[in-house]
Amino acid sequence: MAETHSLQDMRPQAAVAAKVFIQRDYTNGTVCQFQTKFPSELETRIDKQQFEETVRMLNNLYAEAEKLGSQSYIEGCLACLTAYTVFLCMETHYEKILKKIAKYIQEQNDKIYAPRGLLLTDPIERGLRVIEVTIFEDRSLTR
């Protein structure tokens, strides 16, 4: 598939300066939650509020994914009845939320983090252990 690149794209991406890892918050057990504490490395890069809002939103989405609600119950019963063959055709509730999360992170990156030289990595790629925030080198301010 031929890909066209704008001249803009040909410029090299900023170099990675640092990586901050937002760890999981285990105060409520093994429920998937991330710490909302604002890491110091990001102090100069982004507003505390914005960052915490992002993490809070992610926590809410994960809580919704793990919720023991009617949907997950019906899904379980259906899977049992069909000898789990339903998993071959249907997407589980958790996976649906994960897709939503991926979209949310992408959107946050595009709108908020990339313009500030940051990049969020979907925690699912790290086994839901950390949110990796990549800090890019700010060449414009380099001496």
Add this chain to the structure above:
Amino acid sequence: MTGGSSKSGGRGPSLSPLPHAVVPPSRPLRPSRYVPVSAATFFLVGSTTLFFCFTCPWLSERFSVAVPIYNGVIFLFVLANFCMATFMDPGIFPRAEEDEDKEDDFRAPLYKTVEIRGIQVRMKWCSTCRFYRPPRCSHCSVCDNCVEDFDHHCPWVNNCIGRRNYRYFFLFLLSLTAHIMAVFGFGLLFILYHRQNIDRLHAIVTLAVMCVAGLFFIPVAGLTGFHIVLVARGRTTNEQVTGKFRGGVNPFTNGCWKNVSHVLCSSQAPRYLGRKKCVQSVFVQPPFLRPQLTEAQLAAKILDNGIQGDLHRSKSSLEMMESQSCDAEPPPPPKPELRYPGITRGNTEDCSLLNKAPPTPTMYKYRPTYSPSKNHTAFTHAYANQLSRGESVGSARDSSSSTSSLLQASQQPGFRSQPSLDQRDASSDQGGEEGGGERREGAREVAGGGIPGYSLGGRSYPSFSDPTVLAGVASRSSSSMHTSAGAAQVSEATTTSASFKSLANQTPPPHHPSRNGSLSYDSLLAGGDDFDKEVVAGSGVPEVSAGRPCTPAVGYSSPFLSSQQRDPEMPSLSSQSPHHHHRTAYHHPFLHRSSSSSTSSSPPPPPERERLLAEPHAGAHALPAGQTAGSLSSSAQPPPHHHHHHHHHHHHSHHHHHHSSSTSRPPRFTGPHAPPHHAYPYRTRSTDTPLGSSSTSTTHPSRSPYPPPLGKSLSYSSAAAAEMQYRLVRKASASAGANAAGVGGGGGSGGMVGGGIQTPKFPG
């Protein structure tokens, strides 16, 4: 231990390779692993088939067609659950990437404690997977993977049972029990009706099937009952057999009903391996936006000299920290800054505004920016548990704030009194001093020890004033303080370390001599390894007072420097000035500053320094014994009296060091990492052998104040020597951490839990 090919990384429908680009080497095929599962499959399918063929036709005719249908459904259920339990990924964690564990270097602690509903739970570092295992996660030796919510490794399905497939395993057990009961029952019915012609083939087969069913019923039913109890109590097999919650409280239980519904009704957990890698389509390019500081913020920062702001900030963050468990702090990436030398210089402006210290990007980066997180991270990484406890942070904070004023007071005279011996050009001047003082105070808030100490030393480091400050800080805070103090000193003495770079640049010339003179105690106070890195970097540029990009590697953060970062700098050290070497040497056990110790060229420290040295050394006392040996070695000639006290050693060693050229650097001095009572093992990079190593390393210091093979410790390649040093540190911190964990955990239960919650030794 590992058997079978490609068994790691998950099995089942998602038979995908590990997410890493590197394909793990295929392990040798171990047929013995497949014997139980083959036997189980054989018996299950074989017996049921025989049952359906010989027993069911008569039963369906005699009684009802519902009999075979019922048995068929149950058997189908058994098979489906058996297949899911066998082939489904139990919840394997992908190996952590290189970047993630950079901060967790040799010196990182083996355990991190986290508070879950008021109970202290330890997270162990997995050397294979390169991360701290989340709670309830365990590494299966058979599958060679860390599995989430690890239950056990079941040989009958030849798979780990974890978060994702526990439900299927449980349902398999339930349905298998029902199936066995049905087969046995209907078989018995058949036999009862065929007593007369029992020698018929059908009867014989039925009898055989009944025997098999009867034989398997007892263990299967027992296991089923066991797991019913586990599910009701919200425990895993691993936790049950290791007696984790024997006397204590299970923090993972939500009540019987919720536990059962969680197992049976929760949505299928996602797999972590073999996921479609989402392509990052975001293009990141400078110029970048920066958060705007409001006028009020700016004014506040400028006016209050950062102290008030820091205090407020630290206090609030402290509360947050305590609620979230320090260990869960995001690891500070000081090393990333070191790792990426071209790191943002943008901090410079911010630093001056926010830190009220001279624009020192590294300093700024290391300072937890008014939050204790940095402290804790530093602590954690340096000394783990103990430091993570709130008290150490609080104490550090108190000491820092109290000492800041002291520092300030002593700052000025301290600066001037030291003759400048440092050949490094003092680029900084009076302005630097002020800034240094400020920075020191500000930094202190942040690190509560680690960082502040660092900042103190790094800046215009008045040799005698620093020890005072450091002493106060160190004595109260954890070893991290020491580290920072040491770092500070180091940074001062040597502009080598990247983190100290900025500091060094601003250090006024008068400090040089003090540095040289106080090499001994500087090195002693500074944290070991971290500084090594720093020092190495610094020493590389001793003559260049400025110009080196301030790597984030604050002396304190040096421990997190990746080895790559370290190595290139190391060679440069050998050519450095003696005091540079000295500093780096003691910092880094690996440092092979084989360069002649600078002591020979430095004048003896002024008497005041001696006095002041005593104080920080008191704090340094906390250093594990191993460190003493290490640090003392820095002076090269370990006078006999070195054994006794760290600080004494420092004094003497420094003196001796000064007077005699020592070829051996004090690389052993790992700095005041942790109080001696810390017997916290630290994890090595490659293997999980903290205890063994720490025990061996502990004996080391007793032998001599300096590590015997100084040359070896100096050699860059002797990672073992460095490791030993770290072990000592870790051991000290670990024991302290363990104590703290025991104490800090919700009272008695916490203590019990702390003791009880061991790393699962489940023979997965």
